Amino acid sequence: MATLNDYLLVSGLLFAIGLAGVVLRRNIIVVFMCLELMLSAANLTLVAFSRFHPSHGLPDYNGQMLVFFVITVAAAEVAVGLAIIVALFRARQTIHTDDLTSMRG
């Protein structure tokens, strides 16, 4: 049986992979996908805690409600973010973050 710490370890590793992608990659779409990976890692933590800390013998559904809201808000965030990326590509013809430096101080 997998224990709570196994789930937390796997979810932390997924978060680390997402963090590495956000920091290391230069393609803005891949950076955006890595943000989704980090959100999903947080979701796995929430579901694991909901299963391992039951209320009245059932999994604690408050945690899974938060996962539901995170997934829905993430879907809205992806729609708006991709619209911004398309507008950016129209204006600059690039999605490489090294070329997008006009707001650098």
Add this chain to the structure above:
Amino acid sequence: MPSYLFWLFSAVMLIGGGAVIALRNPVASALAVVTCFVGLAGLFVGLSAFFVGVIQILVYTGAVMVLFIFIIMLLNLQDEAKRAKPMTPILAGLGLVVAFVIQLLGVLARSPDTVAPALDQATLAESASALVNSGSIAASGKIATALNAGRLPDVHLIGRALFTDYNLPLQILGVILLVATVGCVALSKKTNPSD
């Protein structure tokens, strides 16, 4: 969930995640994210969160990643050209990630470990009678029937929580989705320079 299934789905998830940042073609990265999310949905089902596992597949791999691939094809991106990358940001980024993993291992080594509480028929029937006694579910309703039969009515329980305790957040979520839709239309509208 048996241990070998846990490690199998974890391996699928982590290899998919690693492939996202290792592959250079954005379409290949998007498909690696899909692989990663399929493994993650397997882990959710193993945690008895069937509804979350299903919407992980339907919403994330079904809708969100298809939207990503659609945008990648719309922009007609080529493989990233090899460019000289400065080493300092890469090393700093890797150092950040390594520090995070070391911190994670340190916290997990100290925190008490728990095994999953059983969800057998006795526990479920007991929680059914507790819920019926507190008046939150009907004694002959679908939730109580399924719990007494030793099944976990995951979708019914989530639906009950969603439309009772979380009704206001649900309505706010509807407004957020509407705002996102209007925002997308406003952002992708061609702006006329004479306006």
